Amino acid sequence: MPLDDTDAEILRLLIEDASRSYREIGEEVDLTAPSVSDRVERLRELGVLERFTVAVDQSMFANSAARLVDVQVGPGEATGVAADLDAVDGVEHVIRTESGRVVAQTHLAEDELRPLLSDLLADREIIEYSVEGVVESAWNPELRGGEFAVDCVECGKTVEGEGVTIERDGHRYVLCCHSCESLFLERYDELNDGLGD
Numbered sequence: 599m600p601l602d603d604t605d606a607e608i609l610r611l612l613i614e615d616a617s618r619s620y621r622e623i624g625e626e627v628d629l630t631a632p633s634v635s636d637r638v639e640r641l642r643e644l645g646v647l648e649r650f651t652v653a654v655d656q657s658m659f660a661n662s663a664a665r666l667v668d669v670q671v672g673p674g675e676a677t678g679v680a681a682d683l684d685a686v687d688g689v690e691h692v693i694r695t696e697s698g699r700v701v702a703q704t705h706l707a708e709d710e711l712r713p714l715l716s717d718l719l720a721d722r723e724i725i726e727y728s729v730e731g732v733v734e735s736a737w738n739p740e741l742r743g744g745e746f747a748v749d750c751v752e753c754g755k756t757v758e759g760e761g762v763t764i765e766r767d768g769h770r771y772v773l774c775c776h777s778c779e780s781l782f783l784e785r786y787d788e789l790n791d792g793l794g795d
Contacts, residue, residue, distance in 0.1 A: 601646070601748060604629070608637055609647065616650040643763055644748050645770040664732035665711060667702045672723030676700055682718045698725075703732065752778035752785075 604627050611623050620631040620638070627634070641647035671679050680694040688706040695701075704711060711729060719727065748757045751771045762773045766786060773779045 601641075601644075605637055605641060605646075608634060609641065612638075612647070612650065643770075644761075644772055645763075646748065663705070664735065665704050665706065665708065665729055666732050667700075667704060667711070667715065667727065667729050669700045669702075669719070669727040670725040671698050671700060672725060673698065675722050675724075679718070679722060686714065686718075703735065748772050750774035750778050752782040 607627050608623055611618055611626055620634040623629075624631050624634045629637075638647065667683070669679055676694050676698045679700045680692050683689050683700065683702045684692045686704070686706075688710075689702050689704045691703045693701045706714065708729070715727065715729070748761070749755065750757055750761070750773045752773050755774050757772055757774045762776060762779045764771050764773070764779060764783070771782065773782055
């Protein structure tokens with residue numbers, strides 16, 4: 599079953615309130631709760647829906663002022679720095695740009711944050727970094743524009759029907775057919791072998 603407007607509406611409803619029950623969502627999209635559950639599970643398998651989350655207002659807790667960490671790194675360093683920051687408890691959002699900049703929002707106290715950054719960045723090529731207090735932030739996730747479809751990572755065509763979903767090294771990939779799956783896995787293994795040399 600290809601992705602459709604009902605899938606998009608289910609995602610919109612979950613973005614508005616991830617605690618909605620499948621029954622409540624079903625009433626909105628004219629489906630039964632089990633049908634909503636099946637669609638949500640399919641969106642998860644395709645990697646469109648990664649997880650359900652809760653928005654917590656950290657400012658309600660003592661000693662939890664938000665801080666923005668902005669790191670400009672040398673070539674090839676951004677992925678590692680972003681992954682390291684993402685693994686730290688107390689870091690909420692991590693953004694990596696094409697230009698090698700990594701930005702993260704955290705609620706760690708400054709006396710915890712500075713030593714942590716020193717350790718994380720010690721063996722990396724860092725151009726500059728800064729830490730400053732956040733006065734205000736907003737996060738408004740939404741579905742925007744474009745066709746609601748999943749493209750094959752090998753050939754780029756829209757995946758029709760069930761397609762093929764595989765996982766490698768913690769990442770999920772969707773392909774349109776078994777031929778593309780074979781080509782992708784062959785290329786993937788060649789790249790991994792090349793990196794290991």
